[in-house]
Amino acid sequence: MCRILSYLGTPVLLDHLLYAPDSSLLNQTIHARMLAMLNLAGFGMAAWDPASHEPHAPFRYRTTQVALFDRNLKALASKLQPSALLAHIRGVAYNSTVQINEQNVHPFRFDGVPLAMAHNGDLADFRSVRFDLVPYVKPEFARHIQGSTDSEWLYALTVSALEDPYRINAPEEILAAITRALAIVREVRRAHGIDRSSSTNLIFCDGVNLVAVRFTFDFGKSGQAQMQGTNEFLSMWYSFGSDYGLHDNEWKLTGGAARADSVIVASEPLTSDFATWIEVPEYSALLVRSDGARRMAEIHALEV
Numbered sequence: 001m002c003r004i005l006s007y008l009g010t011p012v013l014l015d016h017l018l019y020a021p022d023s024s025l026l027n028q029t030i031h032a033r034m035l036a037m038l039n040l041a042g043f044g045m046a047a048w049d050p051a052s053h054e055p056h057a058p059f060r061y062r063t064t065q066v067a068l069f070d071r072n073l074k075a076l077a078s079k080l081q082p083s084a085l086l087a088h089i090r091g092v093a094y095n096s097t098v099q100i101n102e103q104n105v106h107p108f109r110f111d112g113v114p115l116a117m118a119h120n121g122d123l124a125d126f127r128s129v130r131f132d133l134v135p136y137v138k139p140e141f142a143r144h145i146q147g148s149t150d151s152e153w154l155y156a157l158t159v160s161a162l163e164d165p166y167r168i169n170a171p172e173e174i175l176a177a178i179t180r181a182l183a184i185v186r187e188v189r190r191a192h193g194i195d196r197s198s199s200t201n202l203i204f205c206d207g208v209n210l211v212a213v214r215f216t217f218d219f220g221k222s223g224q225a226q227m228q229g230t231n232e233f234l235s236m237w238y239s240f241g242s243d244y245g246l247h248d249n250e251w252k253l254t255g256g257a258a259r260a261d262s263v264i265v266a267s268e269p270l271t272s273d274f275a276t277w278i279e280v281p282e283y284s285a286l287l288v289r290s291d292g293a294r295r296m297a298e299i300h301a302l303e304v
Contacts, residue, residue, distance in 0.1 A: 002106070002120045003028045003039055005270070006203045007085040008210045008288055009262020009295060011050060012244050015077040017085060021251040021270040029068050029089050034235055034268040039091035041098070042105040043067035046116040047082040048207035056207060058084070058116065062105040084207040088118040103147035108155040110144045113165050114206040115174065117158065119151035120236075120267050121199030123185065123217070125192070126150040132188045133157060141165075154202065157181035171287035174204055174211045175300060178285070182215060182304045189217060199234050203265060210288040212236060212265045214280045215302055236280040238265045240297060252276045263288050263295050 005025040007017055018026050029039050043065070046058035059080065067073055067089055088106035092098040109116035123129075133153055134142060138160040145152055159165040161177035169177075182200065189195070198217040204210070214236045240260040241253030250273050253262055264270070265286065269277040280286050285300045 002091045002118075003032055003035070003089045003267045004118045004120050004201070004203050004265075005085070005087045005267075006118075006205050006210055006212065006265045007082070007262070008205065008290070009083065009244070010242070010293070011081040011083045012262075013078070014047060014080040014082060014085070015074075016245065016251065017264075017270070018077050018087065019074070020246070022272055023268065023270050025087055025089060025266070025270070026067050028268070029066060032268065035091070037091055037094075039089040040066050041090035041092045041100050042102070043070065043073065043087070043089050044105040044107055044118075045085060045087035046107050046109055046205070047080055047087075048084040049080055049082045051081065056114070058109070058207060060109065062102050064100055064102055064105065084205055084210075086116050086118055086203060086205045099148050101147070104149045104152075106151060108152050110141055110156075110159065113159055114168050114208075115159060115162075115165065115204055116206065117151070117155040117202060117204045119149075119154060120201040121216075123150040123189075123200070124196035124198045125194050126153075129188045129192050129194065132191070133184065136160060136184050154181060154185070154200070157184055158204070168206055168208050171209045171211050171289050174209065175213075175285050175287060178202065178204070178211065178213055179302065179304055182302075186217060186304060201234065201236055201267070208290050210263070210265065210286075212238070212280060212286040212288075213302065214282055214284055215304070216282070219282075234282070235268060236265065236286075237267075237269050237277045238263060238280060238286055238297070239269075239277045240295070241276070257297065260295050260297075261293050263297060
């Protein structure tokens with residue numbers, strides 16, 4: 001499986017998210033605590049930097065290199081100060097059928113669409129069902145699909161379900177589109193008789209709003225052992241507050257949600273101390289909206 005990190009708030013040095021914490025996203029390449037496998041199949045990010053040219057458009061970086069050894073990424077991390085970030089390290093099954101190429105590196109974002117997406121999970125037997133999804137993907141987006149992952153199809157289904165995918169959508173609209181996409185996948189899986197447990201943890205961000213979904217098709221059904229992790233890898237965590245930085249020798253946000261101007265969402269906490277982190281409940285969505293400098297969050301039950 002994979003590891004995801006998203007940030008929305010006041011500008012922060014990218015290095016302080018990707019490298020500095022003791023369980024930072026880059027450290028999770030080989031030392032993830034909630035996943036019994038390595039994540040060696042590439043790194044990608046979309047970073048919205050308010051000081052950059054066209055700040056509404058994210059800086060995008062994707063590579064099939066092992067991110068820990070990527071000097072270019074380290075150099076960028078010491079310069080960029082994004083106000084929003086969606087980053088992903090890709091973990092895949094250890095066999096020769098997996099394709100390691102840039103087209104399969106997350107996050108996904110089609111030209112002209114503000115919304116980007118990263119996925120932690122794997123849809124069982126996806127190759128046998130993917131073309132049944134074509135009628136539900138708008139032709140303008142089907143033409144943009146370049147890779148072979150289930151993740152890119154999930155993204156295409158979601159943006160196709162938005163009334164206007166070319167504008168900034170409210171978190172409720174994004175969640176409705178995600179729910180529609182998951183319902184389509186569920187029906188296609190049912191038509192093919194697929195009931196193997198398949199995780200679908202998703203994070204969507206457009207630089208203004210953020211929606212994170214913790215979801216699994218047929219959790220606990222046959223094939224669970226094939227997922228190469230433990231049940232814990234399905235987790236998703238978030239932290240709210242302000243003044244992200246090193247406090248009392250711990251990288252964290254302070255002050256809690258009452259006056260929060262920033263939020264971090266991740267597959268697992270970035271620090272050894274879990275005290276400032278909250279786990280997203282199973283079959284739930286975390287909606288984060290921006291109201292000026294404030295960030296407000298809500299947990300919604302998923303009805304798929």
